[in-house]
Amino acid sequence: MAWFSVFCFFAATTAAVSASGDTHSSPTDTSLCLTSGWPQDQSDLTPDPALTFGLLENGLRYVLMVNHEPENRVALFLNVQAGSIRETEEQRGVAHYLEHMLFNGTTHYPPGTLVEYFQSIGMGFGADTNAHTSFDETVYKLILPSGEPAFLEDGFRVLADYARGALLLEEEVERERGIILAEKRSRDSAAARVWKRQLQSAFAGTLPAERDPIGLEEVIQATDSQLLRSFYDRWYRPENMIVVVVGDMDPVDAAGILTRHFDPLTGEGEVGACPEFGTVAESGLDILFFPEPELGYTGIGLTTVFNTVPQPPTSQRSAELFQQFVAISLLNRRLQQLERQPDSPLSHTSARSSVFLQRIGYASLGARVKSDRWQEGLDILQRTLAQALEYGFTAAELDRGKREISAMLEKAVQTTASRTSRDLAATLVSKLNNNEVILSPVQERDLYGPMLDSMTLEDVDVAFRDLWDRPRRLVEVVGVPGPGLEKNGAEEVIRRVFAAAAAEGVVPWVEPEWKPFPYLPLPEKNGVITEKIRHQAIGVETIVFAGGVRLNTKVTDFQANQVLFSVQFGTGRQSEPLAGMSPIAEAVVRESGVGGLNWEEMAAALAGTNAVLDFRVGPESFSLHGSSLADEIELLVQLAYTRLHDPAFRSDAFGRAREQLRQMYEQMVSTVEGVHQLQGEAILAPGSREYGLPSWEQMDRVTLEQIAAWLEPIFSQEALEINVVGDIDPEEVARLVGSYFGGEKRYQQEVPPAQPIVFPSGQHHRLTVDSSTDKALVAVAWPTTDFWDITVTRRLNVLAAVLNDRLRVDIRQELGATYSPRVISRPSRIHDGFGLMISSLTAAPDQAELLAAKIREIASELGRKEISEEELRRALEPTLTSIRDMQRTNRYWLESVLNLSHRHPQQLQWPLTIREDFSAITTTDVAALAERHLHEDMAATVIITPDGET
Known part of the structure; x- marks a missing residue:
């Protein structure tokens, strides 16, 4: 259960009417x-x-x-x-x-x-x-x-x-x-x-x-x-x-x-009168200065707001909103290019527009900046907006936008049969409450496709000006206050900075000429297949090439026209030369693009496609992982081939990556949840790179040269396991992988043994956070065992569910002391014999010690007191339902079965036993694990409170 808002200045752009249930014309007309x-x-x-x-x-x-x-x-x-x-x-x-x-x-x-x-x-x-x-x-x-x-x-x-x-x-x-x-x-x-x-x-x-x-x-x-x-x-x-x-x-x-x-239900009493909704100011320059140092960054933005009236959801209205959607999409692309310019002050740029509750229209653009560059950032936002208003967009920008939006519409059509009932129901509710006609993906393509084809630059420019050419401006600077923004007089300073930016002249936008992709030649030699293995029981085929490349394919029919793809190689965080390199290395590779194309050039080259590929440094391996439509599988292979054979480690990408991570860490150190990730988990698993996050001090010492020296030989030399799951032709996939990768000579690096972890049994740690939020985090953990005895791992998951349910009843329902207690089992995949059972919750600081003791007491009782059949069934039945759902997803087959199956071949057997093994779990099994692992004297406790709280 939760509350949330359908409005946010940085919510997703929508091309639909946002409408509440109101259809009344007068606030006193209760019948309507x-x-x-x-x-x-x-x-x-x-x-x-x-x-x-x-x-x-x-x-x-x-x-x-x-x-x-x-x-x-x-x-x-x-x-x-x-x-x-x-x-x-x-x-x-x-x-x-x-x-x-x-x-x-x-x-x-x-x-x-x-x-x-x-x-x-x-x-x-x-x-x-x-x-x-x-x-x-x-x-x-x-x-x-x-x-x-x-x-x-x-x-x-x-x-x-x-x-x-x-x-x-x-x-x-x-x-x-x-x-x-x-x-x-x-x-x-x-x-x-x-x-x-x-x-x-x-x-x-x-x-x-x-x-x-x-x-x-x-x-x-x-x-x-x-x-x-x-x-x-x-x-x-x-x-x-x-x-x-x-x-x-x-x-x-x-x-x-x-x-x-x-049908028998009836209302009671009179229908409620609609309250007066009110109106927003439609003119004037308003300044929002809201210092909030715990935000971790400085946010800047420009917004216009205006009143509107409910309009019927006709095709004409859809066309108007669709043109606005296209215009805002083009502005977003400009902001992304500006963000990626060398030494740009901007990050996390966004442009949005919508109609809220059918009464308030708004458009906004915003970004994050370092606090000492807020004036420069605000100047760029204002100039970018003025530039689009005065000169409009370019033909090249519109062409790219059309290709991207057309691909989005086509993907929706091709994946129609894969939509989940949960997501569909949520979409129907949202559209009904927003007074939108619910169209199928085919209907949307048939409606918006011709609009897109015939849309002109004039249409887009007019739509953009209709949004933004209004007399109301809200200029905001929030979060970490920058220089010159002392509490008294800050609004006047911002007003002067904005006025100076608005008085500057602007010149037309010049869209760069983009390069094509792919640009690397196809290898001259095809791969030699040395072995084919058919895992008949699970429908998986393995092909081994002579030079250190291995391919696993799994054909599925439950996510039509969709493909998931991964390349696993190396030993991931285990091979870090220095602690803290992995997060910044991930971001640098992601932001750098490839050798022949930077990030923005790559995005332009892929416009009109649905293929995406990302890089990750995991605890056991490095991976390239992505997705596409079924007819784009060769593009995924080309992207992976280019990433590995022409990697890039650009200095501007390194700067952006560091700044984005710095902002994230500045935010984390001001929250109890963040401090737990940064310090609490390090206490529970000391010395491990599998649990928690490195410190900012560790990452701050990492250089671009160190990242390149670490990753370049791994990209070029490490043996590859390529996994492809989805609506595929496995013979075609084998041909493509053989053409691009099969002729390579690669070598399997020896996996180094992970250092043993000594769990801090019986220890009690208090940490503090410099925060004004009146909230404590309580974490109690117990040592368990590693991941690889799958029968034990499954039973530990059920034990976690039983403990979680007891905490829900005893601490949430009976004491009313927390909103959402959480228990998870986290067995290690790299540390022999080590794992964690972690219970965590947030609560009032003055109740933290009491609740920690209560958690330890409830957990220890699981081993001493009988677990009833009803209690087990309440934990087990939802698990069995989720397993049934999970096995009908490409993600399960890729991530839980195929990835790293060459190192852990037992994974290929797990789908054959998962349902029956979970169904066979008894109260005796769960109680035995509780008795073995959940003793009170084995628990370690971490309590994080705001500074000054006891």
Whole structure:
């Protein structure tokens, strides 16, 4: 359960109307506060023919869609079109509080039974049963483990209870209060505080600026059953709800069962009056200076905001928004080029535009900078915006943008059958609440493709000016305050800097001429195959070439037209000459492009394709990993071949990589979570490069020359394991790999033995963080064993699930002391005999010691007290469901089975036993592991609190 916002200044660009449920023309006309009908009723567009739309007599609407990925799974979403902007001043936070309460007692599920019931039928709490509250919606989500009628009956019964069966018992309200306050604390961060301040500044004068979904602490503290009931009866009514059903089910059965459960429901009392939404200022220059040193970087931005009115989702409106989308995409490309210029002050650049809640239009561009270069960065943003407004874009830019967007539309069509029911249901809810006609990928391509083909530079320039040629400007400098920005007078300083930048003249943008790819010649010799191995039981084929190259292929049909690809080589972090080299080496290789093309030249050369390839330094190996559509497999092979044979280690890329990592570390050292990654995990696994992160001091000593000297011989000499999974022709893949790599002479480096780790059993460590966030992190860990006895590894995973569930009940539900306790098993893949069982949670600093003791006590009881069959089943059934889903993904076969299977051939046997082995786990198995590993005197504790807290 969570609250979130659908708005963020740095959210993804959208080409669709963002609309709330409001269709009223007057805030006093309460009869029109609720929506009715469907977006297509106001449009000339026809919705996806795969959808079935229905309406019950009580006004409840529903949408059904058959989908077969994953098999036997059905997503049921109850979409209540009311969120925090429906609250009164006295109810601020009640919409989110109410979301929590519907898991704590309804007509058919007394308090304390619903989550346990979900688990017993194979649904994970959080993964398959969740909800969220936003400004204009509260959405409840169930992912059923089967589409059989019996499961649909149970699922619709639960949703109907959410809709009108809430008990809202006073004792449960009191019990949940602590959990909500714990959630509020867990989500507090410098980034969250900055985002809220940005929203308040840009949207001042409107409800969203005042209605943060998490609410006010004084309201949360005072909330009672009566206050919750007032919101529930006013907005939780059939005519304000849409049920979305997507999955592997019979739609006739689903419609009948849905009708039986929802048709009797009725609203209580009067429909709530729509509150006055308000308006934003549409003119003037506003300055937002919000110092927040814990953010770790200085953020700068320019924004324009304007009021708008709801518009029907017609094809004409779609065309207008699509042109704006294209224009913003072109501006984004300019910013990326500026970011990658030598000694650029900019990083993490972005340009965005959208319409929020159908009432507020906005456009923005922003970046991160070093604090001492904020003026230079702001000047670049202003000049870039002025340049686009005065001179528009170029033909070359538009051509590239068209190719990129066309490829995106085509990929959506080719991967239609691979969409998951969960993702589809979420998309349907979002589009319905945004008043969008739901189109299939083919319909979207057929709608936007011709628009794209006929779009002119004039169309794009007009669309861009329509967004930005407005009298309102918001200039913001947030985060780490730069020179000259003392607290008093900072806004005036920013105003003067911006005025000076705006007064400068600009010249037209000059788009570079881009180079083609691929540019390396095809090797003259094909590879000689020395061995073919068919792993019949799992459908994998291995081909061994004479010169140290090995190919594994796996054909799948559950992710149509998609391919995953990896090249494994070397020993990864184990071969680091200096600790701390891996993160910066990853970033340098990524940012450098290749020898013949820098990053931006490579991006331009690949425009219009869907192939991507990245570099990673893992604990056991280096890897090139990527994906593409099935007809682009040769491009993936070419990209890997070029990465290995013409690598680049550019100085400007090194500078960008260091700055990006510096910003990340500056942010991490101000959070309890970050300090745990940087220091806490090093305490639990001392000397290991598999756990935690290196210090910034270690990375800061790394030079570009050291990275190149480390990686160049590895790229050119190390033996290669190439893995390809997906909708492929294995013979064609073998031909391509043989042509590009088969003739090579490469050698397998000996894997060095990892140093043994001495776990700090019985130790208690206190760390502090320089932070104003009132939050502590508690981590308790126990030593286990390494990864390679797979039967033990699987049972340790179940032990972690059992312990996690006990913490959920005892610490979250009973004590209300934390929002989301987490237990994970992390067996080592490189340290013989070593692994960790780690429990972690965030809480109030003054409760940290008490909760650490409680975790140790609960864990030690697992070995002393009997684990019931019911408790095991609640942990095991969701695991079995997730295994079934997991095995129908390319990612499972690539990452868990094929990658490094030449070193660990036992991985090829694991798919044959995974379901049966998990199903065979007993309470005795789990209790024995608990007795072996979870003794209280074996535990190590790390508590991280804000500086000054005890």
